Amino acid sequence: MTATSEAKGAAAALPPVHVIGTGLIGTSIGLALSSVGVDVTLEDQSETSAALARDLGAGRTTGEVRPGLVVVAGPPDVSPRLVLGALERWPEAVVTDVTSVKQVVLLDLVRSGVPIDRYLGSHPMAGRERSGAISARADLFTGRAWVLCPHDGSDPSATALVARLAQATGAAVTTLSPQEHDEAVAAVSHVPQVAASLVAARLEHLSDHAIGLAGPGVRDVTRIAASDPGLWTQILSGNAPAVAAVLRDVAADLGRVVDALEALGAGEDDVADAPGARAVLARSIADGNAGHARIPGKHGAPPATYAVVSVVVDDRPGEVARLLTDIGAAGVNMEDLRLDHGLGLPFGLAEVSVLPAAAGPLTEALTARGWRIHS
């Protein structure tokens, strides 16, 4: 792993780091920090798990443990207890937790009455469908947002230290209050997860013929429905009020759509007998357009509209490579690529997203090299 100079600079300013909890996130933090020279010690309630993380290169499990920074990477429901323990064990150290819900942890700590100026929560926006140390990667946080959640009582120097931790892993630092964080992840992460799961659940009992009609749309909508039920039960439970608030709005919108559809379906002879029903449907899709347009484009920039150049690609080794070589030879920077294989056919479509100004030259260049293009 070759880290950026920014990550190396941040790492050089880090004290020894102690990681409690060597699952996917904790082990990945250990791997990332160790790769840039930070002294990392590891701890887990399971000694086997800690030893595995050590063997993977995430840090050491023996010798002196004198951290300047402690990272609690346990599940949401045990994190407050682990944070309190860390504050007590290392009275000089800054402590952060990296669970994906922040208010519930802070609330528990405030209730404990222990001074928490050396604590602030944080949340690296990274994860995988897989879990455990064995799935950890040194670059899990590379290019991802890492949210810092300072609170009224947290010391600014603690915030600065956790920011350096995030930077040393290659992440991009963002700061939000715990409440802002929880409301944001409810909308951009937890609610999409619930929606994907509920839509996917409706596919379970379809006939083979019916499920055979599944195309790219439903594949995209349900991809994250493959996620782990145990982990997501904890995440949703830990952010219950914020997720419930957004889901109540979704449920109200859904209720209006169902009412509109029932009104339209009831009028068999003249569906125009359902005044306003079509407007409800159109408004629902239009509101979705507006929300979709808010999602930032690549590189954290404002939403960019890319042009898509579609290329027919034979389904055999090397064809996509040959295509991408030709794209590179045209001097065009590809922003995104989707491959879409057909049903039982020996070829597929490659949809190449490029900046609009590059679409014309790219189409010309590829056509000249014999590709079948449809842009």
Added chain:
Amino acid sequence: MTATSEAKGAAAALPPVHVIGTGLIGTSIGLALSSVGVDVTLEDQSETSAALARDLGAGRTTGEVRPGLVVVAGPPDVSPRLVLGALERWPEAVVTDVTSVKQVVLLDLVRSGVPIDRYLGSHPMAGRERSGAISARADLFTGRAWVLCPHDGSDPSATALVARLAQATGAAVTTLSPQEHDEAVAAVSHVPQVAASLVAARLEHLSDHAIGLAGPGVRDVTRIAASDPGLWTQILSGNAPAVAAVLRDVAADLGRVVDALEALGAGEDDVADAPGARAVLARSIADGNAGHARIPGKHGAPPATYAVVSVVVDDRPGEVARLLTDIGAAGVNMEDLRLDHGLGLPFGLAEVSVLPAAAGPLTEALTARGWRIHS
């Protein structure tokens, strides 16, 4: 466009085809058939639209119109009238419509009392976020499913002719009853559209910081939320009973999730006071796992589990091309590729899906060529 021998064979057995409605789908059908030598005539209530389709190469708008097959490619709400007109104008021709809802069209035709043995509905499972003749492509149907929906009174020879039409465009033929079709597309297309739109709508009023946390998950879930409100209002209206039936189940599941979250959120001191709530959440995610697993893999085969090899790629022209060249050189057939750029960072991750047996050799080959791999 070079068509497959199967498409050419089907085209050779086609009579002249008349296309009514030169929007995205009708023009694409004209382009596909013309490219394999079929005599295509075009008609649209807008002469300008028909002329545009003609200029794009989709067929002719002058000379004798004596079709053996008429394709009605109008919006759902005018299709029954157009089908009836075609049956009357060409008493020997087979007529099909290609709207994305099938029962409502058939019901209208049955009610008319006109003999409809020469009619059957069909539905190419292809579309784009864009609309109009200008977005048409000769290969829009290449590798997509094209559903035939014969009814009790349709002539088997009519079904065979529409099957040849579908094959001539490069599509893969599937046969379902109109009811089976409508129920299937409700679950695999219309309900995912509604869910994506409703989730996306919740993003509209987030702060810039909050929406900045959007990652690959919510991007996938909401991609189709960019679709056209007018078209989708017609599609949802035309399949109202089937969509409502599935959405009612989704709403019931959603209601249970909201209740569980409210029970968990209410018990501030002891969330364990919400018996059964966590089980509801876990069951919802697990049911989603089961439904997700039903979605077929590539090539219409049973669900395949691919291994993902993740590669760090610098964000400059030619880097992905170089990667794909190296994958091709390793003799590995890539099943899918996802590019994921970071937030404000000069590189991204390429997630390369391959058959599990190919993951090891690919990782070795790429590592040997200096790529940073995490599989």
